[in-house]
Amino acid sequence: MANRLIGDLPKVGIRPVIDGREGGVRESLDVQVMEMAKSAAKFIEDNLRYASGEPVQCVIADTCIGGVAEAAMCANKFKKEGVAVSLTVTPCWCYGTEVMDTDPLIPKAVWGFNGTERPGAVYLAAALAGYTQKGLPTFGIYGRDVQDAGDTSIPADVQEKILRFLKAGLAVAQMNGKSYLSVGYSSMGIAGSMVDSNFFQDYLGIRAEFVDSTEILRRIDEGIFDESEYEKALAWTKENCKEGADLNNPEKQADAARKQHEWETVVKMTLICRDLMIGNPKLIEMGYREEGLGRNAILGGFQGQRQWTDYQPNADFTEAILNSSFDWNGIRQSFIFATENDSLNAVPMLFGHLLSNTAQIFSDVRTYWSPDAVKRVTGKELTGKAKNGIIHLINSGSTTLDATAQQRDAEGNPAMKPFWEITEEEAQKCLDNTLWPQTIREYFRGGGYSSQFKTEGEMPVTMSRVNLVKGVGPVLQIAEGWTVKLDQDIHKVLDERTNPTWPTTWFVPRTNDKGAFKDVYNVMANWGANHGAISYGHIGADLITLASMLRIPVSMHNISDNDVFRPSAWTAFGEEKEGSDYRACANYGSLYGIK
Numbered sequence: 001m002a003n004r005l006i007g008d009l010p011k012v013g014i015r016p017v018i019d020g021r022e023g024g025v026r027e028s029l030d031v032q033v034m035e036m037a038k039s040a041a042k043f044i045e046d047n048l049r050y051a052s053g054e055p056v057q058c059v060i061a062d063t064c065i066g067g068v069a070e071a072a073m074c075a076n077k078f079k080k081e082g083v084a085v086s087l088t089v090t091p092c093w094c095y096g097t098e099v100m101d102t103d104p105l106i107p108k109a110v111w112g113f114n115g116t117e118r119p120g121a122v123y124l125a126a127a128l129a130g131y132t133q134k135g136l137p138t139f140g141i142y143g144r145d146v147q148d149a150g151d152t153s154i155p156a157d158v159q160e161k162i163l164r165f166l167k168a169g170l171a172v173a174q175m176n177g178k179s180y181l182s183v184g185y186s187s188m189g190i191a192g193s194m195v196d197s198n199f200f201q202d203y204l205g206i207r208a209e210f211v212d213s214t215e216i217l218r219r220i221d222e223g224i225f226d227e228s229e230y231e232k233a234l235a236w237t238k239e240n241c242k243e244g245a246d247l248n249n250p251e252k253q254a255d256a257a258r259k260q261h262e263w264e265t266v267v268k269m270t271l272i273c274r275d276l277m278i279g280n281p282k283l284i285e286m287g288y289r290e291e292g293l294g295r296n297a298i299l300g301g302f303q304g305q306r307q308w309t310d311y312q313p314n315a316d317f318t319e320a321i322l323n324s325s326f327d328w329n330g331i332r333q334s335f336i337f338a339t340e341n342d343s344l345n346a347v348p349m350l351f352g353h354l355l356s357n358t359a360q361i362f363s364d365v366r367t368y369w370s371p372d373a374v375k376r377v378t379g380k381e382l383t384g385k386a387k388n389g390i391i392h393l394i395n396s397g398s399t400t401l402d403a404t405a406q407q408r409d410a411e412g413n414p415a416m417k418p419f420w421e422i423t424e425e426e427a428q429k430c431l432d433n434t435l436w437p438q439t440i441r442e443y444f445r446g447g448g449y450s451s452q453f454k455t456e457g458e459m460p461v462t463m464s465r466v467n468l469v470k471g472v473g474p475v476l477q478i479a480e481g482w483t484v485k486l487d488q489d490i491h492k493v494l495d496e497r498t499n500p501t502w503p504t505t506w507f508v509p510r511t512n513d514k515g516a517f518k519d520v521y522n523v524m525a526n527w528g529a530n531h532g533a534i535s536y537g538h539i540g541a542d543l544i545t546l547a548s549m550l551r552i553p554v555s556m557h558n559i560s561d562n563d564v565f566r567p568s569a570w571t572a573f574g575e576e577k578e579g580s581d582y583r584a585c586a587n588y589g590s591l592y593g594i595k
């Protein structure tokens with residue numbers, strides 16, 4: 001396990017703050033406050049990992065913080081140690097503005113211990129008021145039940161909020177300073193492919209890097225890739241990527257020599273796109289230092305339509321393999337690589353990856369199938385979670401092979417797991433349950449191979465999407481739900497009505513009889529674009545917390561109000577949660593933008 005990007009992984013800073021009155025008060029609290037910090041650090045390090053697999057590291061201030069001087073000492077230590085998220089902890093009253101964390105770019109939270117011996121809750125309220133007054137949105141964490149002074153345990157509700165805050169805060173920190181790699185540009189009128197560099201910089205701290213698709217041809221023609229790895233990758237592909245049926249009309253089918261050329265090309269494309277993203281020391285050894293350094297890209301996308309795909313194999317294989325948790329080098333962290341270079345779908349894919357540590361599904365939000373329509377065309381009825389209708393998620397490119405649902409959680413249920421939990425057997429099952437038919441050449445004249453599978457089994461998933469709205473800026477949509485497994489006869493009829501050479505996931509969102517989630521149809525009707533990013537697990541609440549840190553309002557979600565966790569300042573912008581979210585985000589502006 002290793003961080004493949006330039007820059008150290010961000011650390012969590014623990015700030016134990018204390019009543020600064022010496023001569024009895026401070027001395028009576030020093031041990032308790034520092035033990036609270038140590039308890040928080042242990043809990044965090046035991047429960048959180050980065051998407052690259054390493055355990056999250058915590059840094060604790062050298063002393064309890066009783067005033068401005070010690071706050072400055074702590075800030076100096078945090079700067080040297082690479083702290084990018086801060087958690088302040090205390091069981092007692094402190095000098096609010098004197099001990100606060102004032103770095104405007106570091107996501108921050110305060111955990112005020114709920115005990116009656118000392119007024120930790122009083123300090124928490126005073127501190128949050130101070131942060132709000134100074135324009136530093138901060139999350140407040142306060143346990144529901146009173147604890148005894150000597151209790152060093154962390155209640156379950158506090159644990160949940162600490163983890164939610166830190167997952168989001170670490171995601172913010174990991175994005176900052178990285179790149180989006182745009183290979184190609186918009187050539188089919190797809191708005192998301194028109195990468196908005198200001199959005200990436202102002203809201204995410206990510207720089208947009210643009211590479212013309214002819215760079216792939218140059219590297220192929222001039223041999224700027226690792227030849228030995230290519231031979232290994234091609235042999236692995238031949239062994240593990242079974243070619244599916246060629247559904248093209250006979251007159252459009254390629255001959256064996258052309259198909260072999262396409263396999264060789266798409267494997268080279270995969271190596272080259274990866275090298276463009278993160279570099280490759282082998283290229284430096286070969287004398288190509290510029291190419292070998294890469295672009296430090298934490299995410300990217302490929303737009304080949306139509307100038308590339310009218311005469312070269314498409315990038316479906318490249319996108320699917322990069323987005324999977326395994327390739328010819330074994331099991332590894334998945335990449336985030338969007339089809340059609342839809343940058344606004346790549347972003348929620350990245351959000352989901354950093355929050356869940358799992359591979360991500362990129363799909364067209366293609367078709368709503370009502371129960372009546374399914375009955376009419378198949379003669380069969382939908383049952384179980386699918387009984388009120390389904391949404392067909394399907395796309396030629398970026399769907400990770402992890403979405404075959406061949407991995408298993410601790411209870412034996414279908415799952416998509418962090419790469420370090422995936423077994424060799426599970427990875428092989430994902431490959432074995434995927435075919436690679438020739439692409440339909442009416443769409444992709446240059447040929448290529450699309451992955452073909454259906455998601456087998458029911459999994460909890462969250463679909464999300466960022467949309468840019470003129471006059472508002474970015475907004476986030478979220479829909480928690482489940483993948484569902486249909487009767488094979490139903491699946492076959494519905495799948496063949498679209499493009500049966502592509503991977504299919506049948507999705508059912510959780511509905512609540514109101515607004516956009518009145519029913520499955522309304523979820524589809526209110527979705528803001530033709531694409532969606534689908535992450536394993538119900539991570540909607542985590543996405544809401546992350547969006548608030550980035551000042552991106554949430555326009556649509558089906559998360560319980562009890563699970564919505566935003567900075568305490570949001571309550572000052574009105575009682576209705578979604579309206580206050582829009583007003584707060586507009587007031588504070590993008591995290592890295594200059595107002």
